[in-house]
Amino acid sequence: MEIRDTALSDVKLILPRVFGDSRGFFKEVWNQREFARHGLNVNFVQDNFSRSCRNTLRGLHFQEAKPQGKLVWVSRGEVCDVAVDVRRNSPTFGKWVAECLSCENHRMLWIPPGFAHGFRVLSDEADFQYKCTEFYVPDDERCIRWNDETLAIDWGDVDPAELIISEKDANAPSLKAMFEV
Numbered sequence: 001m002e003i004r005d006t007a008l009s010d011v012k013l014i015l016p017r018v019f020g021d022s023r024g025f026f027k028e029v030w031n032q033r034e035f036a037r038h039g040l041n042v043n044f045v046q047d048n049f050s051r052s053c054r055n056t057l058r059g060l061h062f063q064e065a066k067p068q069g070k071l072v073w074v075s076r077g078e079v080c081d082v083a084v085d086v087r088r089n090s091p092t093f094g095k096w097v098a099e100c101l102s103c104e105n106h107r108m109l110w111i112p113p114g115f116a117h118g119f120r121v122l123s124d125e126a127d128f129q130y131k132c133t134e135f136y137v138p139d140d141e142r143c144i145r146w147n148d149e150t151l152a153i154d155w156g157d158v159d160p161a162e163l164i165i166s167e168k169d170a171n172a173p174s175l176k177a178m179f180e181v
């Protein structure tokens with residue numbers, strides 16, 4: 001398991017070792033000792049799985065009082081995954097990183113607490129899995145508009161009219177409205 005820095009150094013790109021053979025492949029997706037070796041001492045309490053069709057966009061989501069760290073990967077299909085630093089006093093507040101995660105490239109992201117997260121599905125369908133360091137607290141959940149003009153996230157080549165977005169996400173406030181910045 002290789003753990004690399006991204007443009008936002010607290011967000012890590014994880015490259016599992018993939019053992020392929022005539023049956024298929026094997027990989028470890030989470031190894032506490034490997035994470036700890038890189039200074040990541042995390043305690044996961046919830047595992048999530050979502051299935052989405054092409055051009056579904058989920059996000060951007062975070063929890064305010066009980067921020068969740070997330071280890072995310074794709075077990076079928078391909079997504080453009082985005083993490084946004086929303087830690088108020090961070091020098092990189094409002095900066096984001098995007099990474100293409102797929103069942104082919106085996107890439108995973110570690111998104112620490114204090115980041116908003118979202119993804120767009122690039123394949124016909126995508127199975128998205130993630131481990132969380134805090135339980136889901138619906139009242140604590142916050143959403144930021146996916147096409148916020150301050151963030152200006154590059155979601156790739158897509159007609160916004162073709163995106164499939166929940167009502168909650170479509171009505172999410174801007175970064176400015178959320179943080180009064």
Ligand SMILES: Cc1cn([C@H]2C[C@H](O)[C@@H](COP(=O)(O)OP(=O)(O)O[C@H]3O[C@@H](C)C(=O)[C@@H](O)[C@H]3O)O2)c(=O)[nH]c1=O
Nearest residue numbers: 048050058059060061062070117118119135136166168
């Ligand atoms: C996230 C979540 C949702 N739910 C329920 C609430 C709701 O009825 C239904 C669908 O919820 P949502 O529409 O919020 O699902 P979704 O838009 O997939 O939410 C997820 O988006 C990605 C981008 C994240 O980063 C996640 O942390 C999570 O916020 O599932 C749970 O029971 N537990 C959970 O942990």
